[in-house]
Amino acid sequence: MKYRMIGSAGIEVSEVGFGAWAIGGESSLGDMVTGWGSTDDDVSLAAMDAAYEAGVTFFDTADVYGMGHSETLIGGLFHDRRKNVIIASKGGNRVVDGEWTKDYSASYIQSAIESSLARLKTDYLDIYFLHTPSTDEQFRECLNTLEILERMREQGILGCAGISVANEDQGVAMIRSGLGQIIQVIHNILSPGPERELFPLAEEHGVGIVARVPLASGFLTGKFTRETRFPENDHRSWSYPPEKIARTVDIVERLSFLTDQGGQSMAQAALRYILSMNAVTSVIPGAKNPRQAGENARTSDFGPLSSSELERIRSIVSAYER
Numbered sequence: 001m002k003y004r005m006i007g008s009a010g011i012e013v014s015e016v017g018f019g020a021w022a023i024g025g026e027s028s029l030g031d032m033v034t035g036w037g038s039t040d041d042d043v044s045l046a047a048m049d050a051a052y053e054a055g056v057t058f059f060d061t062a063d064v065y066g067m068g069h070s071e072t073l074i075g076g077l078f079h080d081r082r083k084n085v086i087i088a089s090k091g092g093n094r095v096v097d098g099e100w101t102k103d104y105s106a107s108y109i110q111s112a113i114e115s116s117l118a119r120l121k122t123d124y125l126d127i128y129f130l131h132t133p134s135t136d137e138q139f140r141e142c143l144n145t146l147e148i149l150e151r152m153r154e155q156g157i158l159g160c161a162g163i164s165v166a167n168e169d170q171g172v173a174m175i176r177s178g179l180g181q182i183i184q185v186i187h188n189i190l191s192p193g194p195e196r197e198l199f200p201l202a203e204e205h206g207v208g209i210v211a212r213v214p215l216a217s218g219f220l221t222g223k224f225t226r227e228t229r230f231p232e233n234d235h236r237s238w239s240y241p242p243e244k245i246a247r248t249v250d251i252v253e254r255l256s257f258l259t260d261q262g263g264q265s266m267a268q269a270a271l272r273y274i275l276s277m278n279a280v281t282s283v284i285p286g287a288k289n290p291r292q293a294g295e296n297a298r299t300s301d302f303g304p305l306s307s308s309e310l311e312r313i314r315s316i317v318s319a320y321e322r
Helices: 041-053 069-084 106-120 136-154 168-177 198-205 242-254 266-275 290-302 307-321
Strands: 003-005 012-014 058-060 086-091 093-096 099-102 125-131 158-164 182-186 208-212 280-283
Touching: 003 280, 012 280, 041 069, 041 290, 069 086, 069 106, 086 106, 106 125, 106 136, 125 136, 125 182, 136 158, 136 168, 158 168, 158 208, 168 182, 168 198, 182 198, 198 208, 242 307, 266 280, 266 290
Parallel strands: 058 086, 086 125, 125 158, 158 182, 182 208, 208 280
Antiparallel strands: 003 012, 093 099
């Protein structure tokens, strides 16, 4: 496993982390299904342990992943090994009177952090993200709250803080504000947008980048077909309607050249693509079992993709975008 520094924050993490959304199990925010279907806690714990044994030190979660269950699993597993891991969590989404709402006020976020610390069985968080503001007003509130989180950094409660942005434009705006040390953003082969402006700016200003949804919700594993359908307790049942499934499978099939040599899987090739970006600190694929966790971690052994591979990928994706 290779390790990278979070921009100028002085925190070192494994370049392949562990995204702990899926292990939260079934969950919803109001009427919105946000989980990945049913899980087995023993298998989830084994997956995280396999990642740790393979050199993964970075575990990313949120208070709404399984409505706290993901944090509870991480806290139970790593309580006695806390100094050996870097833990990130997020807050800002909540359910009020049965409805999903977003709250980035300093008072709520401070209480959310306290609750996350309790579930994680720790007295500090290495990284804390404000979780995907969806409007300009919410984003401005996040910037205000980042100033409060800076005080928590000074108190040693947080190692660094930033925003898990809804889009790359928010990331650019955060950097230009001078607030925060790290950004989490959707980035994968099918979503290369952050490469245009956000990544160069992050490098220039020493801001860390965590790439989320690196396998495009599992499609970049190559295991889905045009006929794939997801159960109702899986958020992909609404986020991937049949026409989007067919279109996504089509582009993934055109990327199959990546598995022609070198013994890598499609998932590993997809992670290598992200790790070929100098601005990226870590990529956080999810894993529901030890086999997936081990395969993800071994991606670090391959190193970055070649310039010719990157060029061919970009040519295919740009044609797909048209």
